[in-house]
Amino acid sequence: MVAGIDGSARSCAAADWAALEAARRGLPLWVVHVSCHAPEEVADRWPYRPVPLPDCFVQETSVEDRADVAENGDQYQLMIEALANDPRSRLLRVRIDDVSFTSDLQATIRYILFSDGKKVGPEGPGVSVLQGDTWKISFKTVCSRTKYGKDTPQAATC
Numbered sequence: 001m002v003a004g005i006d007g008s009a010r011s012c013a014a015a016d017w018a019a020l021e022a023a024r025r026g027l028p029l030w031v032v033h034v035s036c037h038a039p040e041e042v043a044d045r046w047p048y049r050p051v052p053l054p055d056c057f058v059q060e061t062s063v064e065d066r067a068d069v070a071e072n073g074d075q076y077q078l079m080i081e082a083l084a085n086d087p088r089s090r091l092l093r094v095r096i097d098d099v100s101f102t103s104d105l106q107a108t109i110r111y112i113l114f115s116d117g118k119k120v121g122p123e124g125p126g127v128s129v130l131q132g133d134t135w136k137i138s139f140k141t142v143c144s145r146t147k148y149g150k151d152t153p154q155a156a157t158c
Contacts (some may be wrong), residue, residue: 002030023101030099044114071129071139079155080142091115091133105130109141112149120148 003018005011015031018042022029027048061118063081067073070080099112112119141158 001027002032002110004032007020019101022099023104026101028098028100031096057068069134069136070142071131071136073136076139076142076155077152079158083145083149085150086152088115089098089145089152091094092120092148093144099128107135113145115148 001018001022003015005013005015018031019029021027030062061084063077063084066080066084067077070076073080088101093114094112095114096109098108100108100110102108105126107126111122111126113121122144127138128135128141128146130136130137140158143154146152146154
């Protein structure tokens with residue numbers, strides 16, 4: 001299944017429905033987000049200009065927003081801040097290739113990290129967990145990113 005999102009409430013509701021249907025049917029789900037990288041004057045004339053979604057791999061995202069999308073992120077905000085401020089870690093970009101729901105509380109995420117356009121990892125899949133009513137990046141997956149930084153300490157529980 002494929003769900004396209006643009007940050008609007010309708011597209012998020014569609015993505016939620018697609019996630020439930022994919023889990024119910026045991027199918028993989030690909031979530032696609034497309035944004036316009038046109039010059040500002042062209043983008044301003046676009047009929048609909050979505051608000052960017054928080055993404056813990058995007059440099060401009062605040063530490064608080066990064067912590068919000070990580071499992072127990074408020075407890076590990078110092079590590080998340082170190083990742084956000086590390087010069088090598090800030091260059092990381094992610095491509096998600098596959099999401100497989102392993103239960104109603106957990107999903108396996110197959111992704112590839114890139115730095116400066118080159119593949120840098122990971123060795124294994126990541127995990128997403130349902131915390132409250134929000135799907136979040138697992139603590140272990142966040143921990144695994146520290147090895148890609150220049151001087152990024154891990155939390156003691158990693």
